[in-house]
Every structure is written in C-alpha cells, then in structure tokens.
Amino acid sequence: MEFLSYTLQQLINGLQLGAVYALIALGYTMVYGVLRLINFAHGDIFMFGTFVAYFCIARWHLPIYLVFMITIGATAALGVLVEKIAYKPLRAAPRISLLITAVGVSLFLEYFLSLNAMFTPNYIAFPRPFDVAGYDASLVVVTNIQLIIFSVTAASLFLLYLLVYRSKHGRAMRALSHDQETASLMGINVDATISFTFAVGTACAGVGGILYGFAYPQINVFMGIMPGIKSFIAAVLGGIGLVHGAVLGGLLIGVSEVFVSAYLSSTFRDGFIFVILLLVLLFRPSGIFGRRIEKV
Amino acid sequence: MKMKRAFIVILALLFPFAGPGFGKEAVRIGLITPLTGDVKTYGESAKNAFSIALEDYAKTGKYQIIPIVADDRNDPTEGANAALKLITQDKVLAIVGPLTSKVAIPVSEYAVKYKVPMVSGTATAEKVTIADGKRKPYVFRACFIDPFQGSVAATFALNDLKAHAAAILYDVGNDYSKGLAEVFKATFENGKGAVVVFESYQKDDVDFSALVTKVAAKKPDVVFLPDYYNKVALIAQQLRDRAVKSVLMGTDGWDSPELVKIGKNAIIGGYFTNHYSSERKDKVAEAFVRQYKEKHGAAPDALAALTYDATMIVLETLDKVQKADAEAITKALSELKNFHGVTGTIGFDKKGDAVKSAVILQVEKEGSRYVTTINP
Amino acid sequence: MSFLRSARRLLLVSVVVYVLLKGLFLSGLATEYLQQIILYALIVIIGSLGLNVIYGYTGQFSLGQAAFYGIGAYMSAYLTHVFSIGSALPFLPVLFASGLFSALIGYLIGFPILRLRDDFLAIATLGFGIFVRVFLDNSDRLIDALGGARGFVGIPRITSLDLVLPVTIVLILVTRNVIFSKYGLFWQCIKDDELASSAFGINTGRMKSMAFTYGCFLAGIAGGLYAHLYSFLHPSNFDFLKSIDFLIIVIVGGMGSITGTIFAGLVWVGFIEGLRIVLPSGMLEYRWVLIPILLIVLMFWRPNGLMAQKESRFLGIDRVS
Numbered sequence: 003m004e005f006l007s008y009t010l011q012q013l014i015n016g017l018q019l020g021a022v023y024a025l026i027a028l029g030y031t032m033v034y035g036v037l038r039l040i041n042f043a044h045g046d047i048f049m050f051g052t053f054v055a056y057f058c059i060a061r062w063h064l065p066i067y068l069v070f071m072i073t074i075g076a077t078a079a080l081g082v083l084v085e086k087i088a089y090k091p092l093r094a095a096p097r098i099s100l101l102i103t104a105v106g107v108s109l110f111l112e113y114f115l116s117l118n119a120m121f122t123p124n125y126i127a128f129p130r131p132f133d134v135a136g137y138d139a140s141l142v143v144v145t146n147i148q149l150i151i152f153s154v155t156a157a158s159l160f161l162l163y164l165l166v167y168r169s170k171h172g173r174a175m176r177a178l179s180h181d182q183e184t185a186s187l188m189g190i191n192v193d194a195t196i197s198f199t200f201a202v203g204t205a206c207a208g209v210g211g212i213l214y215g216f217a218y219p220q221i222n223v224f225m226g227i228m229p230g231i232k233s234f235i236a237a238v239l240g241g242i243g244l245v246h247g248a249v250l251g252g253l254l255i256g257v258s259e260v261f262v263s264a265y266l267s268s269t270f271r272d273g274f275i276f277v278i279l280l281l282v283l284l285f286r287p288s289g290i291f292g293r294r295i296e297k298v
Numbered sequence: 299m300k301m302k303r304a305f306i307v308i309l310a311l312l313f314p315f316a317g318p319g320f321g322k323e324a325v326r327i328g329l330i331t332p333l334t335g336d337v338k339t340y341g342e343s344a345k346n347a348f349s350i351a352l353e354d355y356a357k358t359g360k361y362q363i364i365p366i367v368a369d370d371r372n373d374p375t376e377g378a379n380a381a382l383k384l385i386t387q388d389k390v391l392a393i394v395g396p397l398t399s400k401v402a403i404p405v406s407e408y409a410v411k412y413k414v415p416m417v418s419g420t421a422t423a424e425k426v427t428i429a430d431g432k433r434k435p436y437v438f439r440a441c442f443i444d445p446f447q448g449s450v451a452a453t454f455a456l457n458d459l460k461a462h463a464a465a466i467l468y469d470v471g472n473d474y475s476k477g478l479a480e481v482f483k484a485t486f487e488n489g490k491g492a493v494v495v496f497e498s499y500q501k502d503d504v505d506f507s508a509l510v511t512k513v514a515a516k517k518p519d520v521v522f523l524p525d526y527y528n529k530v531a532l533i534a535q536q537l538r539d540r541a542v543k544s545v546l547m548g549t550d551g552w553d554s555p556e557l558v559k560i561g562k563n564a565i566i567g568g569y570f571t572n573h574y575s576s577e578r579k580d581k582v583a584e585a586f587v588r589q590y591k592e593k594h595g596a597a598p599d600a601l602a603a604l605t606y607d608a609t610m611i612v613l614e615t616l617d618k619v620q621k622a623d624a625e626a627i628t629k630a631l632s633e634l635k636n637f638h639g640v641t642g643t644i645g646f647d648k649k650g651d652a653v654k655s656a657v658i659l660q661v662e663k664e665g666s667r668y669v670t671t672i673n674p
Numbered sequence: 675m676s677f678l679r680s681a682r683r684l685l686l687v688s689v690v691v692y693v694l695l696k697g698l699f700l701s702g703l704a705t706e707y708l709q710q711i712i713l714y715a716l717i718v719i720i721g722s723l724g725l726n727v728i729y730g731y732t733g734q735f736s737l738g739q740a741a742f743y744g745i746g747a748y749m750s751a752y753l754t755h756v757f758s759i760g761s762a763l764p765f766l767p768v769l770f771a772s773g774l775f776s777a778l779i780g781y782l783i784g785f786p787i788l789r790l791r792d793d794f795l796a797i798a799t800l801g802f803g804i805f806v807r808v809f810l811d812n813s814d815r816l817i818d819a820l821g822g823a824r825g826f827v828g829i830p831r832i833t834s835l836d837l838v839l840p841v842t843i844v845l846i847l848v849t850r851n852v853i854f855s856k857y858g859l860f861w862q863c864i865k866d867d868e869l870a871s872s873a874f875g876i877n878t879g880r881m882k883s884m885a886f887t888y889g890c891f892l893a894g895i896a897g898g899l900y901a902h903l904y905s906f907l908h909p910s911n912f913d914f915l916k917s918i919d920f921l922i923i924v925i926v927g928g929m930g931s932i933t934g935t936i937f938a939g940l941v942w943v944g945f946i947e948g949l950r951i952v953l954p955s956g957m958l959e960y961r962w963v964l965i966p967i968l969l970i971v972l973m974f975w976r977p978n979g980l981m982a983q984k985e986s987r988f989l990g991i992d993r994v995s
Contacts, residue, residue: 015507099977109966125528127560134539218504220532263508268499273808276801284786386706404906471823
C-alpha cells in the first residue's frame with residue numbers, strides 16, 4: 003500500500019511539473035507550426051512572465067485576477083515585440099540565420115534583465131498570495147497549489163482549444179501551419195496571424211510562469227533556460243506543431259523527470275531529458291501524435 | 299623672519315596630513331569574495347568587514363595597505379581567474395578569502411603554486427587546506443572545519459533534539475554541502491541514529507517535490523540541510539508545503555537575513571551551527587559589532603566577523619614580522635596562537651585550520667537566538 | 675615534402691610570430707596573466723576552427739562544440755593524472771588521444787543526429803551538451819579524481835607557448851589542406867545544397883560525419899591544452915555559453931574562412947579578456963548584453979560573417995601548391 007501511495011504521490015508531483023511544461027510547450031509548438039522556427043527565446047519570455055507576476059504581487063499588491071491579466075498581457079506583448087523586431091525582418095532569410103537570431107534574443111533577454119538596473123541576477127523570493135494547505139485523500143496528500151495548477155492549466159487548455167479550433171483566428175493559424183502560400187492566397191493576413199500565434203503562445207507561457215512561481219517560489223533571471231529546453235523536447239515528443247502533442251509531451255516529461263528524481267537520483271534529471279530526445283529522434287521523429295515530417 | 303615663520307606654520311599645518319600615510323611602505327592585500335551571485339549577502343558582509351579591518355589597522359599599523367577586491371561570483375572559475383590576476387598582475391602580498399569552500403579549493407592551488415599566503419575566514423571544507431592527505435602550505439583558515447561542524451550538528455540532533463531518524467539533502471556540486479552531509483551521516487549513525495534519506499540535488503534545481511515526497515514518506519525527526527540560505531529557504535518551504543513536520547537543521551550557510559525573508563514561516567524554529575553569535579560578550583567582539591552596526595545598520599553575521607578576524611590576522615602578522623615578504627609572513631602565520639579575534643581565540647593547528655568552538659543558533663523571525671556552545 | 679613546401683608562407687609567418695611572442699614572454703614585458711590570455715586565444719582558435727569545419731564549411735549547425743571541448747579536457751587531465759605526466763613530450767600522445775576520444779564520441783553521436791535538419795540538429799547538439807554537463811557533474815561517482823561538480827583540481831600546467839603554437843600551426847595547416855582537398859569541396863557542396871550534392875553522387879552521410887568528427891577532434895585537442903593551462907576544470911566551463919563563444923568567433927570571422935577564424939579568435943579573446951583588466955567589474959556585466967546584440971546585428975547584415983569564404987594571401991592559407 004505504501005508503495006502505491008508513494009508512487010501516486012510522485013505521479014502527482016510529476017503532473018504538477020508537467021502542467022507547467024505543457025503550457026510552455028504550447029508556445030513552442032504553435033510558433034513552430036506556423037513559422038518552422040524554434041523560438042529559443044520562449045523560455046526567457048516565460049521567465050519574464052514570472053517576474054511580471056512577481057512585481058504585480060510583491061510590489062504592487064494587485065488582486066489575483068489582475069495579476070493574471072497583466073502577466074498574460076505583458077508576455078503576449080513581449081512575444082509580439084520580439085517577433086516584429088527580430089524575426090519578421092528575417093522571414094526570407096535562411097533558416098539558420100533565424101535560429102541564430104533566436105539564440106541572440108534569448109541571450110539578450112537573459113543578460114539584459116540580469117543587469118543590476120533591471121531584475122538583477124539574484125534569486126528573488128516569489129510571494130504567494132495565499133497560504134499552503136494540504137488535503138489528505140487517504141492515499142495521497144494534495145496541496146492547494148497543485149489543485150490550482152491543475153485547474154488553471156485545464157481552464158487555459160480549454161480556452162486555447164476554443165481559440166484554435168473554434169475561432170476564425172484559430173482557423174487562420176491552422177491554415178498557415180499547413181501551407182503559408184495558399185493560406186495567403188485565400189486572403190489570410192499572414193503577418194497578423196503570425197503575430198497572433200506568437201501572442202497566444204507566449205501568453206500560455208505567461209500563465210505557466212505564474213503557476214511556476216507559486217509552486218517553486220524562488221525566481222531568477224536564468225530560470226527559463228532549462229524549462230525552455232525541456233518544454234521544447236516535450237513538444238517534439240508529442241509531435242511538434244500539434245497542440246495536443248505539446249500537452250501530452252509536457253505531462254510525460256514532467257512525470258519522467260520526477261520519477262527519475264525519485265527512483266534514481268535527482269542529479270540525473272536533466273541528462274535524462276537528452277536520452278528521451280535521442281530516443282524520439284531515432285525512433286519516432288514525428289512525435290507521438292505526429293505524421294511524417296520531411297528530413298531535408 | 300616672516301618667511302621662516304610662514305614656513306614653520308605651513309609645515310605645522312601639513313603635519314597632520316603627514317600622519318599615518320607618511321613614509322609607510324605600501325603593501326597590497328587582496329580580497330576574493332562573492333559580491334554578486336547566489337551568495338552575495340556573504341560577499342557584502344565580507345567586504346564590509348574587510349573595510350572596517352583596514353580602517354582599524356590604519357590607526358596603528360606600520361604599513362600602508364592597498365586593498366584590491368575581486369568578485370568571484372561564487373564560481374570556481376571566476377575565483378581562479380581573479381586569484382591569478384591578483385597574484386600575477388596586481389602582485390598582492392597575501393589574499394584574504396575566498397569565502398566559500400568551492401572557490402577556496404581551486405584558489406588555494408594557486409596560492410600554493412605561486413607561494414602567496416592565503417587566509418580564508420570562512421571556507422570550512424576539509425579539502426581547502428589538504429590535498430591527497432597532505433597539508434597545503436601557504437593556506438590557512440580562521441574558522442573551524444566541516445568535519446567538526448558536521449559532527450557538532452549531528453551530536454546536537456542526537457543529544458539535544460533526541461532525534462532517532464534523520465534525512466539529509468545536500469548539493470552534489472558543492473564540497474561544503476557534500477562534506478557536511480557525509481560527516482553528519484557518519485556521526486549520526488555512530489550515535490545509533492538512522493539516516494533514512496541521503497539524497498543529493500543540483501545547484502540549479504528548483505523542483506524538490508520528488509525528494510520532499512521521499513522525506514515525507516520516511517517521517518524523520520530531523521531534516522539536515524547543509525547548504526546556503528537560498529536553497530535552504532526554498533527546500534524548507536517545499537517541505538512544509540507537504541506537511542513535513544521534522545525539525546530542520548543546518549550549518550553556517552544559513553547565516554543570512556535573507557534566510558527568513560525567503561523562507562518565512564517554514565524556516566523559523568530551525569537550528570544551525572555557526573561560528574559565533576553577535577551577542578558574544580567580549581571586548582573585541584563588542585567593539586566590532588558596534589562599529590558594524592553603526593556603519594551598516596545591522597549586526598554583523600558570522601561571515602563578516604570571520605573575515606574581520608582573517609584580515610586582522612594577516613595585518614597583525616605583517617606588523618609582527620615587519621617585512622613585506624610572503625615567506626616570512628607564512629612562517630609567522632603557521633605559528634599563530636592565541637589571536638584574540640571577534641569570533642574567539644584563534645590559533646592555527648598543523649593543518650592551518652583554526653581550533654575553535656561552535657555555537658548553535660535558532661532561527662527567529664528577526665535574526666537568531668543563541669542556544670548553546672559546543673567546544674572541540 | 676610538398677606538404678611543407680606549399681605551406682612555406684604560413685610557416686615563415688609562424689616562426690616570426692613565435693620569435694616575437696617568445697621574446698615578449700621571456701623578457702617579462704608580458705605578465706603571466708597576459709601570457710595566459712595569449713595562450714588561451716590560440717586554444718580558442720583551435721576549437722573555433724573545428725566548429726568552422728562543422729558549420730562554416732559543411733553547414734551543420736552545432737551548439738555542442740563546448741561539450742567535445744570539455745570531453746577532451748577531462749580525458750586529457752585524467753590521462754595525465756593516471757600516468758603521472760608532467761612535461762610536454764609525454765603529453766603529446768595524451769593530447770592526441772584526447773582529441774581522438776572526442777572525435778570518437780562525435781562520430782558515435784553523429785549517427786543519430788547528423789541526418790536531422792538544422793533546427794533539430796541545433797536542439798540535439800544542445801541536448802548533448804546538457805547531457806555531457808550532467809555527466810561531468812556526476813563524474814565523481816564514476817571516478818573520484820574527476821571531481822564531479824566540485825571540479826577537477828591539481829592538473830599539471832604543461833601548456834606553454836612552445837607547446838601551443840606549434841600545435842596550432844600544425845592544425846591550421848592540416849585543416850587548410852583538408853579544406854582545399856576534394857573533401858572540403860564536398861563539404862561546401864553539402865552546405866550549399868545537400869539534395870543536389872547527393873544527386874551528384876556525393877555520399878553526404880559520410881561526408882557530414884567526417885566533417886563533424888574532424889571538428890570534434892579539434893575541439894578535443896583544444897580542451898586538452900586548456901585543461902593543462904588553467905590546472906582546474908569545472909563542468910560549468912563547458913556549457914552552452916562556451917559553445918556560443920565558439921559560434922560567435924566562427925560567425926564573426928566568417929564562415930568558411932580559416933583566416934577569419936584566426937583573426938576573430940584573437941580579437942575576440944583579446945577583447946573579452948582585455949575588458950576584464952581594464953573595466954571595473956561593474957561594467958563587465960554589459961558584456962553579455964552587447965554580445966547577443968552583435969550576433970543579431972550580424973544576422974541582419976552579414977549572416978555569413980565578415981570574411982566569408984575569403985582567405986589571406988599574406989598568410990599563405992589560400993595557396994595549396
């Protein structure tokens with residue numbers, strides 16, 4: 003019984019982490035679907051979201067719904083800004099130039115925000131606007147933070163689903179990810195749709211940022227790097243370009259990471275990610291839900 | 299007549315300026331400390347204490363000290379680079395610091411190589427003064443070492459906290475953390491205690507849920523967290539999140555006002571070993587505490603007190619030897635006994651380590667409360 | 675002999691440089707700190723040259739060069755530790771072995787990775803870099819001397835001008851000869867258009883693997899020299915940021931230009947390290963804010979780098995016979 007309880011508990015831990023990864027992975031997958039670009043800076047925009055939430059709660063003492071609104075707005079704005087300044091001018095350039103630019107934007111965000119005049123490179127305590135409470139469910143203990151994460155993630159996914167599959171913008175996005183040229187021939191405003199995609203993707207990361215802050219209340223300008231890489235791998239695992247792939251991939255990566263930590267050693271958790279990536283790329287490069295993608 | 303008078307007056311006016319700095323040989327002393335990075339409060343404390351020590355020395359000292367401060371960012375590579383620069387470019391006579399063991403160990407290699415005396419106030423890992431079982435010459439420290447500190451913590455847990463089962467979580471990348479964890483484990487098990495969880499994490503980990511769940515499943519009496527305040531606060535919170543009710547214990551890495559700021563209720567009530575308490579009743583200690591409070595508005599933490607002691611040890615030895623020569627100073631340092639410091643009476647043993655008592659403090663909402671002293 | 679004869683210009687310049695530097699070092703005009711920087715610049719040039727072959731010539735976007743650099747560093751330090759080597763002559767085979775080891779790892783990793791498209795290759799090499807870092811962090815579980823995340827201390831300081839400069843020159847020569855051979859031609863074809871190249875009968879898989887392996891070999895040698903210069907290794911030295919260092923040198927210097935790499939390497943290290951001496955540490959934080967801006971600006975205006983495809987006649991690099 004104890005073994006079951008322990009395993010279930012770790013499973014919930016994994017889902018908690020995985021939910022955040024899923025939200026971040028959504029941004030990667032949506033941008034990739036539309037632009038075939040790995041937005042290296044996405045993890046850093048996630049970090050930016052967490053910091054915005056920090057300022058809202060700790061410095062300006064705003065009520066929780068405002069925190070969400072402002073964070074989502076700010077991260078979406080940053081996403082669109084990055085797209086307009088750094089990626090749009092290079093749309094016709096070879097893909098590698100775009101990639102390197104993305105790397106550059108990522109580094110810039112990290113180091114610019116780490117300046118003493120900005121967020122500083124220090125670790126900052128992320129305040130929780132509520133006290134932690136645990137709920138005993140006989141086999142496991144679930145904290146209110148976990149419940150919040152699960153419910154917010156579910157709500158966000160539901161809203162996202164409505165947006166992507168039941169709205170005009172969503173349809174434009176999906177059309178663009180199939181075939182950009184034809185989509186523009188059909189009268190879809192390519193620029194606006196791309197910006198929209200970035201905005202939605204980074205907004206998801208912003209929500210992820212808030213939840214991450216609640217769960218792991220210590221933030222730092224470089225905190226987005228590893229979650230960013232892991233979330234991208236999650237998106238690849240699930241099938242890059244597919245929304246449900248990102249969600250499943252994120253949850254799987256979160257759970258495996260926690261299980262590696264629990265049953266092997268915490269020090270292997272990052273290296274294990276690469277093993278997963280390698281396995282995916284070797285055996286099923288299109289991901290769990292994906293169709294074949296061209297290699298060249 | 300008037301000219302001569304004027305001349306004498308001018309000379310007399312100039313005389314005060316000719317005071318301490320006049321005619322003294324200039325000597326460079328380097329300080330390597332983490333002014334930025336994950337333990338920057340330590341670096342700031344150390345730098346403040348270093349400055350106060352220099353001021354105090356300048357009143358009666360025989361040399362003019364040119365301080366050169368380098369930031370190691372609590373990163374071993376940065377520290378090594380800084381040490382190289384201080385030694386080969388700035389040509390310092392001696393180095394105070396580094397502050398953390400993980401930086402002190404590589405820097406000590408440079409000290410040995412270039413024959414520059416190094417006195418760390420605060421690096422407690424064994425490997426700082428020993429390599430492959432052999433003593434490293436030129437390297438000293440003004441604090442006790444982790445084998446002592448770890449066993450003090452374990453003994454306190456066994457005897458005072460009456461703990462039977464302990465969990466230990468440590469940073470695998472940090473000699474300080476790892477060394478303490480191992481010593482605690484050995485001592486605790488020797489005292490018939492059981493270490494039910496002995497797990498490591500990485501420096502950049504934030505999600506401790508898996509480890510915390512492991513700890514919660516075993517229900518230990520004590521959880522030992524020998525790491526710096528940043529990580530400890532985070533882990534403590536996650537432990538309390540999962541309703542782990544064990545007593546938390548730690549070491550001198552906890553000594554920072556940021557610990558309670560970040561950890562809040564989760565960490566209050568925890569115990570930790572330290573080098574001194576700012577409430578210490580002693581002439582030298584009280585003078586330093588008062589000076590520090592005046593200048594910086596808060597009582598000095600152990601890092602500051604130890605850095606002050608380390609600096610004063612170097613400077614007073616310089617005065618005693620009266621030669622700005624590294625070999626002479628090193629020899630004199632190795633013979634140091636009964637130095638009356640802020641943190642106690644300091645003497646270096648054969649390994650260059652200081653033999654001192656440890657105190658146990660308890661974390662409170664504001665600062666910490668002195669619990670007891672444990673002698674070696 | 676024709677190998678040497680065709681390189682007479684380069685050798686002549688190298689001898690002059692050697693004499694100049696040696697004089698500088700011996701006379702004491704250059705402090706030990708400065709000497710270290712100069713040697714480090716040469717080491718970085720070797721590593722960047724490797725990346726240039728992989729990316730500049732063959733077009734494979736690798737973000738993991740630092741991992742192979744690290745593998746070479748640790749392997750060389752371990753070998754000198756095990757065999758108690760303290761001087762340059764017995765060190766040469768160790769250096770060569772470390773390079774080979776890195777090359778071997780690169781070759782093995784190449785199998786699953788090199789067939790991927792640029793963006794996926796980037797992530798794969800990035801992931802490999804993380805994997806290596808985690809491995810090094812935990813390496814003391816395997817072999818305590820490696821130090822794991824606490825670092826590898828006490829490496830003998832064998833690297834000196836007399837060792838590094840000849841090694842650098844030899845490697846430049848070899849690289850130049852390979853580049854101007856048919857293999858180099860194939861590599862550039864693959865970079866321009868892989869599909870067309872394979873349609874022409876070029877075995878693209880093998881050629882890409884060859885380029886990658888050679889690039890890792892150079893990285894391994896650079897790592898070995900580095901380990902025995904700084905006497906101290908820490909896994910955090912070999913992370914993503916280090917890979918970016920190499921990448922920047924390749925891009926700034928010019929993809930597909932050996933001269934560009936040499937030049938950019940010297941300027942880059944000189945600039946970065948020079949700043950450390952000149953600037954107070956407060957200003958240093960702007961370094962890594964300006965670097966990515968530089969990167970982005972380059973992508974906008976000169977994505978192929980400053981000296982792309984051009985070689986220096988003065989150094990005799992463009993002449994093969």
